[in-house]
Every structure is written in structure tokens, then in C-alpha cells.
Amino acid sequence: MAIEWLFERMSQWGDDPALIWADQVTTYAQLLDKVALWQTRLDEHGLKAGQVVALSGDYTPNACALLLALIDRKAIVVPLTKAAEVHRAEFLDIAEVEVEIAFDQNDGWVVQARAVLASNPLILQLRAAGAPGLVLFSSGSTGKSKAALHDFTRLLEKFKVPRQKMCTLTFLLLDHIGGINTLFYTLSNGGTVVSVRSRDPDVVCQAIERYGVELLPTSPTFLNLLLISEAYKRYDLSSLKLVTYGTEVMPESTLQRVHELLPHVRLQQTYGLSELGILRSKSKDSGSLWVKVGGEGFETKVVDGILWIRAQSAMLGYLNAPSPFDAEGWMNTGDMVEVDGEYIRILGRQSEIINVGGQKVYPAEVESVLLQMDNVKDAVVFGEKNPITGHIVVARVNLFEPEDPRAFRQRLRAFCRDKLAAYKIPVKVEISGQAQFNARYKRVRQPQTV
Secondary structure, eight states: OOSHHHHHHHHTTTTSEEEEETTEEEEHHHHHHHHHHHHHHHHHTTOOTTOEEEEEOOSOHHHHHHHHHHHHTTOEEEEEOGGGGGGHHHHHHHTTOSEEEEEOTTSOEEEEEOSOOOOOHHHHHHHHHTOOEEEEEOOOTTSSOOEEEEEHHHHHHGGGSOOOOOEEEOOSOTTSHHHHHHHHHHHHTTOEEEOOSOOOHHHHHHHHHHHTOOEEEEOHHHHHHHHHHTGGGTSOOTTOOEEEEOSSOOOHHHHHHHHHHOTTSEEEEOEEETTTEEEEEEESSTTOOEEEEEOTTEEEEEETTEEEEEETTOOSEESSSOOOBOTTSOEEEEEEEEEETTEEEEEEEGGGOEEETTEEEOHHHHHHHHTTSTTEEEEEEEEEEETTTEEEEEEEEEESSOOOHHHHHHHHHHHHTTTSOGGGSOSEEEEOOSOOBOTTSOBOOSOOOO
8 A cells, every 4th residue: 555554664663753843843653643633534524535635834743644644545635835825826726626724833724625626637547546646836937837746656665665764854845846755755764854944044054953953955055045144153063964955956166165164964966856756866976066866766868968767756747738758758857967977967957058159058057156256145147038149148146245236247257257168158247136046945047027
């Protein structure tokens, strides 16, 4: 069955801490008791196998217990978080949500039935198979969000293999494939899930110190914020053994600085997609952007410099878009890569490449240089159409202290002159006072609206 094996494993760890939320410890025994209580509540509300249920919340004890109970019930779960609040109504409609269970900041909940009867062919297919489901929405950073429908049984299969027991901070949200991966990796190995109310660097570092967090799964954008805040100086991070980073390309300068400042911590790049799940990965070393990806259940190949993946845990399909898989089950990830034996280096999304007179510019390479400049807090690079060259390189930067825009542009170009080819140096430079990342701590490479 989909999750009985996990319940059996969790029962072995009885009094061990499973979850820390709001400074309260929930043991494995208590979490299983909460799961049983939710199973009774679901009976009382007449919730049946195959129904589409939105779970609106974070990693609270009740929300985590409900997630486990819904999988056991073979429901189709649609996790939603505050990060997606602006799209909530749209997401509920696309997923054909029949029941919504929403949690408040005190872990209280409200159950609300919706006048909807799911009829999407993929939902009906999963329902007929008697399997639990998971719907994840893409970030929509390059257009309308797509809803990926998974058979939850397939996603959970890899967690049956015992791995290292670790105390882990849940940085990536519950509606993200990385967040789901973190939760089930930790629970299936007897580790402790540490939940934080905010992803602020000081809040995260304080939790690492207080609870002896060993694993921090995060994003390059957050690591850059950590460097800017210098929160690593204000807390004892000696318990930290591993920092994994993914969701976007890591600027090399950011990686090097984190490696220098946290030499006792192993830095490991991760790779995954909402459509496929999270692959096993191994960085060449903590200071390297070269990584091996794959593992059991995954196959990879590189075609014309683009990474393709075939996965046993692949989604059934999109609820609101055509299937991205070819006839043999391979998916074009859209990620441009370099290859060195078993290792690849991710250069960036094909859709984000800037074509300047036939020459390719990868935004992350330029951002890595700009982040080394004095007074530069953050930098995002993207292309803008140009009738002569096709595109020009645009840099949008945040500064620590105000600076004359014209003088700054001259300083930027002078700084880049011996570090980047001429066509890679930003032609247009914008100084912004707005944050340049979304609620998932991922860079947004789009023109900003005021």
C-alpha cells in the first residue's frame, strides 16, 4: 500500500522528535496519534478515496498529520501555501478541488466543501487506479502556472530505501516538490523536521542554533541573502553538516563565498522538477558547480546541450496543458548544460538565454560577476529585445547604499571589462528598490512593474 510502510517505520521511533513547530516538539508517536485522529475526522466529513482535497498550510503538526492521513485515504492532495495566495482561486479551479482544509497560524483548521465534481480525465484515471495523488503548481515565472498531477505512490517509492537520519529545517514550502521531498526523506529515516514561521536569515540561523539542525535544503537566492545579512556571524551554526541548494542556477561567486565562510559544511547541488521528482545528486566538491544527477528510477541524456530526463516517478500529466513527454517517456527539461564525463554543469534555462548578435549569454554568469562588486546587494540579469542585435543584456541591481545612477553604470562597465566578453557586459543598467525574488526564494528575471 502507498504509506503503510511509512507508518510501520515511524512507529519504531515512538518518543523520538518527529516535528518541531513553534518551539513545540511532536514525537513520532504523537504524530501517528494525530494521523489516526484525522482519519476519524475525515470519516466524519464523509471524505472518500479519490476526492480532490486542498491542504492550505505549512509544516504544522496538524497539517503534516493530515497530509499523511489523506495519502492513506487515497485522496488527491493539492498543497497550497501563503506564497500562492494571489493565485488561490485559480489553483482551486484548475485542480477541481472538491474539499478545502485550511490551517491558521495557530494550527487550527476549517473544512469547507466546494460545489465541484472533478472530471479531468487524469484525475478520473488516478481515481480508478485507487492511488493517492498530488497536484503541484509550477512557479509560473515564465508564464501561466501548470498543474502537475502525480501518483503519490510513485513519489514515495524511493523513500523506502533507508538513508541518513538528520535534523532538517524545512525551508522549501509544502507546495514545492523540494519541500515534499524534504518532509518524506526526514520522516522515513527517523529524523526531525524543524519548521520555521519565516524564511528570514536570522530566523533560520536561530533555529539551526537552537535545535542543532544538520541539513538545510535551500536556494541560491537565500544563500545570497544569508551572506548579505551576515546572520551566520550572530548564531552558532556548528551543528550544520549539509546545505543543499537548487531551484535555480547558483552564481559561482555566491557558492565560493558560502564555501569560504562555512568550511565545515558540505555544499551539495540538487536537481529536480515538479514534473519528475527530485533526482539523487552528488557535487564534485563543495566549491564546484559540477554535479552528477540520476540515481535509481531516473535516466538522463544530453541532446544538443539540453538535459533530458526519464523518470519512474514522473507525473501522469498536466491538468491544464499538453503532456511534455515524448513517445518514449523522455522530458526536455529546458536546462542547458555542459558535460564532463559523468558530471554536468547547469548553465541556465534555454528560455532565459540572451542572444546578442548570435552570441549566447547566460544570466547566471553575468550575475556572478556583478555580485562581486562593492555596494551591490543583489543583481538579476535578463534580455531585452533589440532591432539590431536581437537582444541586449539588462542588469537590474539592488544597492546597499544610494549611488548616482550614471556613475554606477560607468563603474559597473569598468568592473566587468576584464571579467566578461564585451557582448556579455550589460548595456542597460537599472537600479531597483524592490526584492528580485519570489515567495519561493527564486530569482525573477522579468521586467518589474511599478
